[in-house]
Amino acid sequence: MVGCVVAMEQLGQGDQSLAAGWGAHCTIGTLPILDHGTEEQKRRWVTPLARGEVLGAFALTEPAGGSDNRSLETRVTFEDGHVVLDGRKVFISNAGTSISYGVVALARDPDGGFVSVIVPRGTPGYSQGNPYRKIGWHALDTREQVFDHVRLPLDHVVGGAGTGLRAFLSSLDAGRISFAALSLSLAQAALDEAIAYAQQRIQFGQPISRHQAIQFKLARMAAAVESARLLTYQAAWLYDQGKPYKKQAAIAKLVASETAVSCAAEAVQIHGGYGYILDSKVARLYLDSKILEIGEGTSEIQQLVIARQLGC
Numbered sequence: 001m002v003g004c005v006v007a008m009e010q011l012g013q014g015d016q017s018l019a020a021g022w023g024a025h026c027t028i029g030t031l032p033i034l035d036h037g038t039e040e041q042k043r044r045w046v047t048p049l050a051r052g053e054v055l056g057a058f059a060l061t062e063p064a065g066g067s068d069n070r071s072l073e074t075r076v077t078f079e080d081g082h083v084v085l086d087g088r089k090v091f092i093s094n095a096g097t098s099i100s101y102g103v104v105a106l107a108r109d110p111d112g113g114f115v116s117v118i119v120p121r122g123t124p125g126y127s128q129g130n131p132y133r134k135i136g137w138h139a140l141d142t143r144e145q146v147f148d149h150v151r152l153p154l155d156h157v158v159g160g161a162g163t164g165l166r167a168f169l170s171s172l173d174a175g176r177i178s179f180a181a182l183s184l185s186l187a188q189a190a191l192d193e194a195i196a197y198a199q200q201r202i203q204f205g206q207p208i209s210r211h212q213a214i215q216f217k218l219a220r221m222a223a224a225v226e227s228a229r230l231l232t233y234q235a236a237w238l239y240d241q242g243k244p245y246k247k248q249a250a251i252a253k254l255v256a257s258e259t260a261v262s263c264a265a266e267a268v269q270i271h272g273g274y275g276y277i278l279d280s281k282v283a284r285l286y287l288d289s290k291i292l293e294i295g296e297g298t299s300e301i302q303q304l305v306i307a308r309q310l311g312c
């Protein structure tokens with residue numbers, strides 16, 4: 001995970017959409033099968049994912065609920081040695097590109113438990129909507145997924161009936177560390193852009209970086225970025241050591257995403273009117289930042305997770 005964070009820090013400074021797609025691929029798109037699949041499932045599905053031959057995707061969110069994953073309405077039934085999936089998912093990333101193999105979808109079983117089902121593209125009854133037009137992350141493929149009586153052999157069920165939610169939630173905890181790193185990368189890029197601009201933009205006869213008001217903005221951004229970095233690497237290190245990391249992952253995601261949003265806004269402010277023009281890098285960072293407080297659990301949900309870990 002520390003290696004993933006290092007890579008994510010670099011990728012995300014270059015392009016948030018690419019980094020977000022890669023992060024989802026490595027975490028929620030792959031870990032449910034890697035951590036909970038059979039050896040045969042790992043050979044069949046994880047091998048091409050790990051080689052980068054196909055892109056991984058996970059479908060949890062539905063029209064009726066994203067935060068409240070227990071409200072899922074997508075259903076499976078079991079008949080004649082097959083699993084049959086019916087339902088609709090919204091906002092699903094990575095499932096509709098030319099290298100997407102399909103998606104792992106979370107659904108309710110007849111007993112009210114949860115199952116994860118691997119649904120390959122081309123399976124009859126599985127279709128996708130057009131890509132959403134988003135505020136940012138323009139290069140990330142995000143679409144609706146429709147499952148209309150999708151019938152698959154039982155070996156497409158991950159982790160066995162009833163363990164789907166556990167399989168997904170553990171991947172989501174890991175995904176939060178990757179999302180924290182994605183946020184950190186955006187915050188760092190915003191800080192770098194702001195420093196460079198402040199040193200060359202002359203107003204009132206001197207670079208604006210000589211004005212204390214600008215210096216204080218840059219100092220606060222730097223302090224926030226360093227805090228987010230330490231929290232993110234701490235969570236990644238705990239994960240790699242096999243120690244409990246749920247609380248730290250949520251704290252890192254909460255702090256890093258809020259840092260990204262505030263740093264992007266301050267970077268635009270330091271750029272003045274040029275920051276508001278879409279051609280500027282800080283404008284793109286600004287547009288890409290907001291989703292970081294929403295995806296993989298909103299800031300409110302991170303606070304719920306942290307509070308529960310505190311014993312509330």
Ligand SMILES: Cc1cc2nc3c(=O)[nH]c(=O)nc-3n(C[C@H](O)[C@H](O)[C@H](O)COP(=O)(O)OP(=O)(O)OC[C@H]3O[C@@H](n4cnc5c(N)ncnc54)[C@H](O)[C@@H]3O)c2cc1C
Nearest residue numbers: 058059060061065066067091092093294295296297298300
């Ligand atoms: C670009 C993009 C890519 C995405 N990719 C994926 C993907 O690949 N796979 C996937 O499954 N999902 C994906 N999502 C969905 C994303 O995870 C959800 O949008 C997110 O979890 C929030 O769910 P929601 O949109 O249903 O909002 P809601 O759950 O309806 O929340 C609305 C608001 O209410 C707040 N709220 C909800 N419950 C509580 C509570 N108990 N206490 C306090 N506040 C609360 C939320 O914090 C939020 O502010 C993606 C979304 C976007 C926009």
